[in-house]
Amino acid sequence: MRRLSVFNLTTLAFGLAFLYLPIAILVIYSFNDSRLVTVWGGWSTRWYAVLLHDRDLLAATLNSLAIALASATLATILGTMAALALTRFGRFRGRMLLSAMVYAPLVMPEVITGLSLLLLFVAADVDRGFSTITASHTTLTMCFVTIVVQSRLVDFDRSLEEAAMDLGCPPLRTFFSVTLPLIAPAVAAGFLLAFSLSLDDLVIASFTTGPGATTLPIRIYSEVRLGVKPEINAVCTVLVAVVATAIVMASLLSKRGAAAPGLPGR
Amino acid sequence: MKRGFAPWADPSQQPLVRFDAVTKRFGDVTAVDRLSLDIYEREFFALLGPSGCGKTTLLRLLAGFEAADAGAILLEGRNIDGVPPYRRPVNMMFQSYALFPHMTVAANVAFGLKQDRLPKGEINARVAEMLALVKLERFAHRKPHQLSGGQRQRVALARSLAKHPKVLLLDEPLAALDKKLREETQFELMDLQARLGTTFVIVTHDQEEAMTMAHRIAVMDHGHVKQVSPPADLYEQPNSRWVAEFIGDINIIETVVVSQTGDHAVLETAAGRRFSVGGVADAGAQAFMAVRPEKIRIALTPPLGGGLNHVAGRVVDIGYLGDMSIYKVRLDDGSVMRASLANARRGSERDIVPDQPVWLSWPPEAALLLTK
Ligand SMILES: Nc1ncnc2c1ncn2[C@@H]1O[C@H](COP(=O)(O)OP(=O)(O)OP(=O)(O)O)[C@@H](O)[C@H]1O
Ligand SMILES: [Mg+2]
Numbered sequence: 001m002r003r004l005s006v007f008n009l010t011t012l013a014f015g016l017a018f019l020y021l022p023i024a025i026l027v028i029y030s031f032n033d034s035r036l037v038t039v040w041g042g043w044s045t046r047w048y049a050v051l052l053h054d055r056d057l058l059a060a061t062l063n064s065l066a067i068a069l070a071s072a073t074l075a076t077i078l079g080t081m082a083a084l085a086l087t088r089f090g091r092f093r094g095r096m097l098l099s100a101m102v103y104a105p106l107v108m109p110e111v112i113t114g115l116s117l118l119l120l121f122v123a124a125d126v127d128r129g130f131s132t133i134t135a136s137h138t139t140l141t142m143c144f145v146t147i148v149v150q151s152r153l154v155d156f157d158r159s160l161e162e163a164a165m166d167l168g169c170p171p172l173r174t175f176f177s178v179t180l181p182l183i184a185p186a187v188a189a190g191f192l193l194a195f196s197l198s199l200d201d202l203v204i205a206s207f208t209t210g211p212g213a214t215t216l217p218i219r220i221y222s223e224v225r226l227g228v229k230p231e232i233n234a235v236c237t238v239l240v241a242v243v244a245t246a247i248v249m250a251s252l253l254s255k256r257g258a259a260a261p262g263l264p265g266r
Numbered sequence: 267m268k269r270g271f272a273p274w275a276d277p278s279q280q281p282l283v284r285f286d287a288v289t290k291r292f293g294d295v296t297a298v299d300r301l302s303l304d305i306y307e308r309e310f311f312a313l314l315g316p317s318g319c320g321k322t323t324l325l326r327l328l329a330g331f332e333a334a335d336a337g338a339i340l341l342e343g344r345n346i347d348g349v350p351p352y353r354r355p356v357n358m359m360f361q362s363y364a365l366f367p368h369m370t371v372a373a374n375v376a377f378g379l380k381q382d383r384l385p386k387g388e389i390n391a392r393v394a395e396m397l398a399l400v401k402l403e404r405f406a407h408r409k410p411h412q413l414s415g416g417q418r419q420r421v422a423l424a425r426s427l428a429k430h431p432k433v434l435l436l437d438e439p440l441a442a443l444d445k446k447l448r449e450e451t452q453f454e455l456m457d458l459q460a461r462l463g464t465t466f467v468i469v470t471h472d473q474e475e476a477m478t479m480a481h482r483i484a485v486m487d488h489g490h491v492k493q494v495s496p497p498a499d500l501y502e503q504p505n506s507r508w509v510a511e512f513i514g515d516i517n518i519i520e521t522v523v524v525s526q527t528g529d530h531a532v533l534e535t536a537a538g539r540r541f542s543v544g545g546v547a548d549a550g551a552q553a554f555m556a557v558r559p560e561k562i563r564i565a566l567t568p569p570l571g572g573g574l575n576h577v578a579g580r581v582v583d584i585g586y587l588g589d590m591s592i593y594k595v596r597l598d599d600g601s602v603m604r605a606s607l608a609n610a611r612r613g614s615e616r617d618i619v620p621d622q623p624v625w626l627s628w629p630p631e632a633a634l635l636l637t638k
Binding site: 159167168169181 | 350353365368382
């Protein structure tokens with residue numbers, strides 16, 4: 001390994017500071033005893049206690065968690081199926097189109113995704129709320145699941161599935177008893193990714209939300225417009241912790257999956 | 267054990283597997299080309315051929331992973347076209363072993379039995395029996411990645427035998443083993459096959475392996491079967507120049523048939539040298555005289571009596587292989603013949619040195635007359 005020069009160290013420090021200083025300040029100030037957000041009044045966890053009694057904030061948190069859970073589950077199922085179709089059926093009509101379409105939400109500006117979904121829901125005369133946000137988040141996060149699972153399927157040894165069928169196992173059962181257990185780490189990583197993406201989405205959620213379905217990011221955003229309250233810092237810290245945990249677990253899972261014994265490639 | 271078993275010579279015997287003019291194409295590659303082949307019950311059958319000649323494809327057709335484009339595959343007289351792999355009484359041992367990495371050795375072996383929904387007690391008994399068969403009882407609770415290559419190979423074998431298939435297909439089962447282990451395993455496989463009476467169809471690249479193990483060998487090239495014979499016949503009676511050159515080492519001399527007397531033919535090379543060879547051919551026809559290096563006598567003096575089959579030349583190269591040496595001899599007409607000699611005593615290989623004039627001779631019965 002090459003030694004880090006002073007220049008490298010400085011850029012690294014600046015880069016990390018740029019990325020993480022704001023978050024660090026947020027976390028530190030969530031433990032601030034003072035009512036004023038900008039004045040340090042000593043360490044305290046009182047805002048976390050306040051948080052527990054803030055009905056609206058708690059409701060929004062529950063909403064967000066429920067939506068994240070539901071949409072991540074849907075996205076995982078659909079995304080895994082798309083990954084299977086893209087890797088397994090060598091050439092079929094519309095393969096290019098399908099893969100382009102799967103990846104489109106990745107590069108599409110969220111405002112456009114949100115707006116088009118809103119138009120769709122209005123045109124279809126769907127009541128906006130929990131279900132519309134869930135559906136929108138599913139479309140947004142499915143492609144991430146597809147990418148994670150697909151990278152795993154590409155170096156999956158097909159002869160394992162053939163061996164299962166050779167031993168008398170029909171195709172569907174083969175999928176559940178051989179394929180799925182072996183790609184499970186990637187599927188779980190995809191799920192966690194989808195979960196955290198759904199949890200912190202503001203743009204699409206605000207387009208597709210309806211009465212009674214305020215998510216946590218929407219809630220935080222609207223509160224902050226009236227001035228930053230200390231308990232917002234606390235709830236954000238919790239959110240950061242949840243998302244960070246999910247992301248770390250996702251990357252650990254996909255790493256563990258790649259190093260799984262018996263799978264060629266890696 | 268091998269002797270006396272020859273159902274292919276008995277017209278009243280029904281083949282267990284019959285390939286009837288089977289063709290399989292991949293795009294514009296014809297992997298199997300109008301191939302017909304019969305395999306009998308209890309037979310140990312080997313497929314031998316250069317890389318890409320369609321051996322794996324043939325096994326996959328029989329296992330049901332590929333569908334034939336033309337022709338029929340019969341198992342016990344019934345056409346199995348359209349029967350999916352999970353309903354065929356045929357099991358395959360994969361070249362990569364394809365052990366399920368997330369299951370223990372015992373679970374791998376039990377997998378096929380579970381698909382048949384056998385009672386638990388019976389499954390356990392059968393798994394124990396199979397693991398005992400391949401001597402892996404102590405490893406039942408290990409995962410595949412905790413085993414050596416040879417042990418994995420035996421798990422794969424146990425797993426594919428657990429369902430008592432009618433036919434066991436083995437695609438280069440020993441390729442990943444070192445030479446010594448491979449030889450041991452060859453004998454274990456033969457022993458197992460004889461005890462179980464299962465029909466084995468094995469693909470191998472290794473001629474010696476096929477010769478050692480199989481009752482019959484099919485030599486394939488470009489999707490065709492060139493010859494199907496017991497090992498000794500294949501070696502001693504190849505039916506074409508291609509097979510003769512593919513199996514073992516052989517000297518081929520292009521000749522024209524001069525005359526035929528009794529069961530011997532007299533052949534003549536373009537340079538006017540004449541040979542007498544056992545075999546039948548039409549006078550005037552093109553023919554190849556083929557003689558294996560170990561059937562040639564190499565001498566430092568001209569043979570007495572000056573029989574027909576001898577040539578003079580000079581040693582150009584000596585390959586020392588330990589148990590024997592190969593002598594490359596350049597004849598007067600510039601062609602090179604190879605003769606081999608067992609190194610019967612220590613130092614005996616030093617009697618003949620490079621650039622020495624030598625005489626090669628062979629009896630008419632040792633040479634082969636090939637017309638194609
Ligand atoms: N799935 C496939 N798609 C296209 N071509 C194929 C496929 N499988 C086999 N082939 C072609 O069919 C021919 C026969 O292949 P096969 O695998 O049967 O050869 P093989 O005799 O088993 O060779 P090897 O000894 O190298 O394993 C080859 O030319 C190969 O390229
Ligand atoms: Mg092959």
